[in-house]
Amino acid sequence: MREAFEISEVDFNERIADIRSVRFTVFVDEQKVPAEIEMDEWDDRSRHVLAVAGGMAIGTGRLLPDGHIGRVAVLREWRGKKVGVALMETLIEMGKLGGMPELVLSAQTQAVGFYENLGFVAHGETYEEAGIEHIEMRLKVVF
Helix, strand or coil: CCCCCEEEEECCCCCHHHHHHHHHHHHHHHCCCCHHHHCCCCCCCCEEEEEEECCEEEEEEEECCCCEEEEEEECHHHCCCCHHHHHHHHHHHHHHHCCCCEEEEEEEHHHHHHHHCCCCEEEEEEEEECCEEEEEEEEECCC
């Protein structure tokens, strides 16, 4: 039985504190991504999802208008409990309902298997982003 959490689409400006808290904990504190690049100009233009358990934000992700999925993050104590899968399934469904024929993401190389299990396929060579090795991954959306 999985621990109880809920995933929902949220208004970025209404939930910015929760989104920022999760992203800064995961990306800035744990992975040492520079704080000044974590929040960007795409946040206001993207659709955001938030995972909440017991009233606390535990995960987040976003879907850009061009079909890119990004900033998927789950707090350490919630990893391995299907939160990331639920976030991604929600983002994929949002893209599908939005008529996006393909979804694209920039995966940290250590997470490639996670995204492959969701149907994404790696494309191209690895590259460094914020000091971390990444690779582009794509998913053809089936309508």
